[in-house]
Amino acid sequence: MSNLVIEARGVGYRYEDGTQALNGIDFELRQGETVALLGPNGSGKTTFVLQLPGLLKGEGSISVCGLAVEKANLARIRAKVGIVFQDSEEQLFMPSVLEDVAFGPSNLGLPPEQAAEKAREILESVGMAAAAVKAPYHLSAGEKRRVALAGVLAMSPDILILDEPTTFLDPPAQRDLIQLLASLNQAKIIVTHDVPFARALAHRAVFFQAGRIVADSELETIVRQFRWGLNY
Amino acid sequence: MRHVVLERWSRSDSILHRLDARAKLIVLLVYLVSLATLRDVGSLGIAAFVIFPLAGLPASRLPIPALLARSMLVLPFTLTFAAISFVAGEPERASAMLVKSYFSALAVLLVVASTPTPALFHAASSLGAPQALVVVLQFLYRYMFVVAEQAARMWSAALCRGAKTSRRSRKQSMVAASGMLAALFAKSYQRAAAIHKSMLARGFTGRIPLIELPRWRRADVAFLGVGSIFLLSARLLPILWP
Numbered sequence: 430m431s432n433l434v435i436e437a438r439g440v441g442y443r444y445e446d447g448t449q450a451l452n453g454i455d456f457e458l459r460q461g462e463t464v465a466l467l468g469p470n471g472s473g474k475t476t477f478v479l480q481l482p483g484l485l486k487g488e489g490s491i492s493v494c495g496l497a498v499e500k501a502n503l504a505r506i507r508a509k510v511g512i513v514f515q516d517s518e519e520q521l522f523m524p525s526v527l528e529d530v531a532f533g534p535s536n537l538g539l540p541p542e543q544a545a546e547k548a549r550e551i552l553e554s555v556g557m558a559a560a561a562v563k564a565p566y567h568l569s570a571g572e573k574r575r576v577a578l579a580g581v582l583a584m585s586p587d588i589l590i591l592d593e594p595t596t597f598l599d600p601p602a603q604r605d606l607i608q609l610l611a612s613l614n615q616a617k618i619i620v621t622h623d624v625p626f627a628r629a630l631a632h633r634a635v636f637f638q639a640g641r642i643v644a645d646s647e648l649e650t651i652v653r654q655f656r657w658g659l660n661y
Numbered sequence: 662m663r664h665v666v667l668e669r670w671s672r673s674d675s676i677l678h679r680l681d682a683r684a685k686l687i688v689l690l691v692y693l694v695s696l697a698t699l700r701d702v703g704s705l706g707i708a709a710f711v712i713f714p715l716a717g718l719p720a721s722r723l724p725i726p727a728l729l730a731r732s733m734l735v736l737p738f739t740l741t742f743a744a745i746s747f748v749a750g751e752p753e754r755a756s757a758m759l760v761k762s763y764f765s766a767l768a769v770l771l772v773v774a775s776t777p778t779p780a781l782f783h784a785a786s787s788l789g790a791p792q793a794l795v796v797v798l799q800f801l802y803r804y805m806f807v808v809a810e811q812a813a814r815m816w817s818a819a820l821c822r823g824a825k826t827s828r829r830s831r832k833q834s835m836v837a838a839s840g841m842l843a844a845l846f847a848k849s850y851q852r853a854a855a856i857h858k859s860m861l862a863r864g865f866t867g868r869i870p871l872i873e874l875p876r877w878r879r880a881d882v883a884f885l886g887v888g889s890i891f892l893l894s895a896r897l898l899p900i901l902w903p
Contacts, residue, residue: 479858482861482862484858484861484862504864504866507861507862507863507864508864510862511862512859512862514855514858514859514862516855518810519852519855519856519858519859520856520859522803522856522859522860523779523869524668524671524672524777524778524779525672527872528779528872531870531872532860532863532865532869532870533863533864535870535871535872536863536864536865536866536870537864541870541871541872541873541874542872544870544872545872545873548872562672564665564668564669564672566665580863581863584863584864
C-alpha cells in the first residue's frame with residue numbers, strides 16, 4: 430500500500446546482557462493513523478519504537494516513508510520521525526527553551542534566523558512562547574513536556590512517536606496535550622499505560638507481551654481482551 | 662540549582678557579554694600565555710595582569726564577591742605546589758604560583774561567565790580548535806550537569822532515608838558512600854546515553870548549532886586590539902627595556 434509510513438518485518442532485538450527484548454515483530458502504520466502501543470512494563474514497546482528512527486539496531490527490516498532504516502538513510506529518517514521521550518529532562522539539553530526547539534531545524538540545515546523563527550512559531554502553537562528565553566530546568570513537568578514536543582514538531586516530522594506522554598502530567602495538562610495532539614495531522618504512535626489517554630486519541634491498539642505483538646485490533650477490543658484498565 | 666549559576670550569568674547583559682566570543686577568547690589566550698610566561702611577579706609588570714581582570718569585574722555587571730570567591734577554587738591545587746616551593750626555599754616562586762593561578766582562574770571565569778556556552782564552543786571551533794576536541798568539551802560540559810543533577814537526586818533520596826541521622830561507623834559510611842558513587846556513575850552513564858539518543862533523534866551530527874551567528878563589530882575589534890596590545894606591552898616592555 431502506498432500510504433504506509435512504517436513497515437516493520439521480523440524485527441527483533443537482544444540486549445547486551447542476552448535479554449531478548451523483541452522477537453519477530455511485524456507492524457504497519459498508515460499515513461495520518463494513530464495507534465496506541467499497550468502492554469506490561471518490559472514487554473518491548475520502547476525498544477521497538479527506538480528502532481524506528483535507528484536509535485537501536487536489531488534484526489529484521491524496517492522502512493520509514495519508503496526508506497530502509499540503515500546508516501545511509503538515518504539523517505533523512507530522523508527528519509521524518511519525531512520522538513518525544515518518556516522523560517522530557519533527557520530531551521531538553523540546550524541552555525534556553527528557544528535554542529532547544531531550534532536545535533532540530535538547525536540540524537536540518539535551516540539558517541540560524543529561520544531556525545529561531547520556526548522555533549518561535551512552534552512555541553507559540555504549543556502555548557510556550559513566553560518561556561522562550563527561560564532555561565529548560567526552570568519549567569514545570571507539563572511545560573517541559575510541551576517544549577519537548579515543540580522541539581520535535583519544529584522538525585515537521587511525518588510520524589510522531591510519544592513514549593508515555595502523560596508521565597508527570599496533571600489532569601489539566603493531560604487534557605491540553607490531548608487537544609494539541611488531536612489537532613496534529615501526523616501519523617502517531619503512542620506508547621502508554623494510560624487507557625483513557627489512548628482512548629482519546631487512538632482507535633487502533635497493538636498489545637505487546639514478552640517482546641511479541643500478541644494482538645493488533647481496535648483499542649476497545651484489546652482493552653477488554655487483556656482486561657487492560659483499572660475497572661476490571 | 663547551584664550548578665546553573667554560570668549558565669545564568671552567561672545569559673546576562675553587559676558590555677562584556679555583548680563582546681564577540683572570538684575576541685574574548687583570543688584576548689584570554691594572550692592573557693594566559695603572557696601571565697604564565699612572566700618571570701618576575703614582583704615587578705610592576707604584574708600590575709597590568711592584576712588590573713586587567715579586575716577591570717572586567719564591574720564591566721561584567723555580575724556579582725563581584727561571588728566571582729572573586731569562585732576563582733579561589735583553583736587555590737587548593739596550587740597551594741600544594743606553592744607549599745612545596747616555599748619549603749624548598751623558593752618563596753618568590755610560591756607566591757608567583759598563587760598569584761598567577763588565581764588571576765588566570767579569574768580571567769577564565771570572567772570569560773565563561775559572560776559568554777553563553779554554545780557561543781564559546783562555536784568561537785573555539787571557528788578559531789581553529791579541532792572539531793573533535795570541541796565536541797568532546799561540549800559533551801563534557803553537558804554531562805557535568807547530568808552528574809550533578811543525578812548526585813543531587815541521589816543525595817535527596819539518601820537524606821529521606823536517614824543518611825545523616827544514622828549511627829554508622831566511619832567504615833560503614835565509607836562503604837555506603839563508595840556504593841553511592843558507583844551507582845551515581847552508572848546512573849549518570851545511562852542518563853547521558855539517553856540524552857545522546859535524544860540528540861541523535863533530532864539530527865545531531867556533531868556540531869551544536871547557534872541560533873545567532875556572531876558578527877565582528879567595531880567594539881569587538883577595538884577590544885581585541887586594545888586588550889592584546891595592552892597585555893603584550895605589559896609582557897614585552899620589561900624584556901625590551903629591562
